[in-house]
Amino acid sequence: MAVKRVTMQDIADACGLSRNTVSKIFNDRGAVPEATKKLVLQKAQELGYGQIPEDTPDAPEGSRNVALLTQHKLLSHNFGAYFITSFTDAICRAGYTMKMYEVSPAEISVRKLPPHLDLTATAAILCIELFDKAYQEMVCSLGLPCVFVDGYAKANKSLLTCDFVTMENYAAVIAMTNHMIAAGAKRIGFVGDKEHCNSFAERWLGFFVAMLDAGLSVDRGMCILEPDSANYGNPGWLMEKLRAMPSIPDGFVCANDYLAIHLMRALKELGLRIPADVMVTGFDGSPEASVVSPKLTTARINSTHIGRVAAALLLERIREPGRPFLYISEISPPVWGESTR
Helix, strand or coil, X not given: CCCCCCCHHHHHHHHCCCHHHHXXXXXXXXXXXXHHHHHHHHHHHHHCCCECCCCCCCCCCCCCEEEEEECCCHHHCHHHHHHHHHHHHHHHHCCXXXXXXXXXXXXXXXXXXXXXXXXXXXXXXXXXXXXXXXXXXXXXXXXXXXXXXXXXXXXXXCCCCCEEEEEXXXXXXXXXXXXXXXXXXXXXXXXXXXXXXXXXXXXXXXHHHHHHHCCCCCCHHHCECCCCCCCCCCHHHHHHHHHCCCCCCCEEEECCHHHHHHHHHHHHHCCCCCCCCCEEECCECCHHHHHXXXXXXXXXXXXXXXXXXXXXXXXXXXHCCCCCCCEEEECXXXXXXXXXX
């Protein structure tokens, strides 16, 4: 029995919106309220936009399926939600269907694919939120067209055997760190696990280089560098880390907006004023960054466009499998808020 593909019109009807509004969201064209965007993205995921059910038989020959592998539910964070809708839309327009597979920690540890993934029925693989080096190397060795979005820490220093797409991290963090230095900051700390993924490692490097270029030392005693699995979302835990520092820095560079927003809560609990006493920067350009008080200085990731870039790169790799591998990064412009002076 043929499976009916979910369309933008189906999503629009389910949300009580026009198809034009849904199209604006998927193609990042025109202003749409944030609440409407979230409604459409959630409904697209619920309806399985661009996907087919796991129990639907795969095409045995000349497959038009693209497997998306991830370790996390992509709608659980801002980047993944906007990325997946634009990526799915682009490959659907090219005649492909996406099948999404959530890879378990056990499968990553033994470097195995999800059991329902049939490689003979798969035209290409897209990996996002997979930050294990050995697993990435295993996927790249399968012989299928493959694109990774971000990757393991310091992947940018490896001779990758796949196409790689990421947001630009290095220059954006240098710009925000220099901004705090120009505003009088001498002692600046970093918050986040620099070994978590390639983007975090690049943000740490940008911070480190900006400090050295300004003739300032990096004091790790003023940084919070615990593994990403640590309790960063708990202001009480962050307050303990802040109290253990020799003194509170003039500013903090945070690896993303989530960390920055929770750090700001902890600083406020300690009676510190932002930015008068401590400046804070994030990274992502998340909706929360513009509503938190004070408004967060951050770097905006255009996840919608990165989704389209990843799709175009994967489709090109399918058409021309022997061409050189590409490493593509898209500029993440700083967005100046009130969390820095």
